[in-house]
Amino acid sequence: MGNSDAAAVLTTSDLDGAMRAVRTLLDVADTADGEVDFEAVVRSPDVLGRVGQVLPGLVWWSMAGKADGSSEAGDDPADCLPIRVFDWCRPLESAEPFIAALGPDPAAVRWDLAGWPEAPEAGLERVSQKYAYLTLSVNSRDLYQDDLSPDHTVHVHVRNAVHDTARIRWLADRVGGRFTGRVESAPL
Structure with a gap:
C-alpha cells in the first residue's frame, strides 16, 4: 500500500465544466478495466434517497462515528444523518448519476485508471495503473470533504508531484486548467 499525490488542476463553480474536464481526461487516459470509487457526506433525506437509488447497498456510518449508526449495524441511515458514505469498485458509468444525485452535498469521486498515456512531445512515458487516478471533489476543494466550497476541483494523481510536475501540467x-501547486496525499 502506498500513496499518490493528487494535484489540483482545475477548480470551478461550474459542475458541468468540471465534468467536461473529467470526460476529457478520461478520453486521454487508458480506462480499460477502470473503476470508480465514491466518498461523500450525505446530509439530507432527499440526497440520501437519490444516492441510494444510484448506489444500492452503500457502506456508511454516522458522522459521529460507527457507534452512533452504521450500515454494518443494520441501522437506518435516515435516522443517522449526516452520514459518511463509501462505495468502491463501481463501473465507470455510475459516476455521473452519482454526481447528479448529490445536490449540494460534498463528495469525492475517484476514477481508477489503467494508465496515463505517453506524451513523447512532452518527454512523458506511459504511467501504469498504480499511479493513474483522477478525482473530482464535488462541493469541496479537497479529497476528504473537509474544505467545503461551492466549487468543484479536478485532481490528477501521480506518484510524486515534485517529480511528475511535467505530467501534471500536461494533463x-x-x-x-493549470497546476497551482496544491497537492494532497491520497492513500491507494
Missing part, C-alpha cells in the same frame, strides 16, 4: 493543459 492540466488538456482541460484548460
Whole structure:
C-alpha cells in the first residue's frame, strides 16, 4: 500500500465544466478495466434517497462515528444523518448519476485508471495503473470533504508531484486548467 499525490488542476463553480474536464481526461487516459470509487457526506433525506437509488447497498456510518449508526449495524441511515458514505469498485458509468444525485452535498469521486498515456512531445512515458487516478471533489476543494466550497476541483494523481510536475501540467493543459501547486496525499 502506498500513496499518490493528487494535484489540483482545475477548480470551478461550474459542475458541468468540471465534468467536461473529467470526460476529457478520461478520453486521454487508458480506462480499460477502470473503476470508480465514491466518498461523500450525505446530509439530507432527499440526497440520501437519490444516492441510494444510484448506489444500492452503500457502506456508511454516522458522522459521529460507527457507534452512533452504521450500515454494518443494520441501522437506518435516515435516522443517522449526516452520514459518511463509501462505495468502491463501481463501473465507470455510475459516476455521473452519482454526481447528479448529490445536490449540494460534498463528495469525492475517484476514477481508477489503467494508465496515463505517453506524451513523447512532452518527454512523458506511459504511467501504469498504480499511479493513474483522477478525482473530482464535488462541493469541496479537497479529497476528504473537509474544505467545503461551492466549487468543484479536478485532481490528477501521480506518484510524486515534485517529480511528475511535467505530467501534471500536461494533463492540466488538456482541460484548460493549470497546476497551482496544491497537492494532497491520497492513500491507494
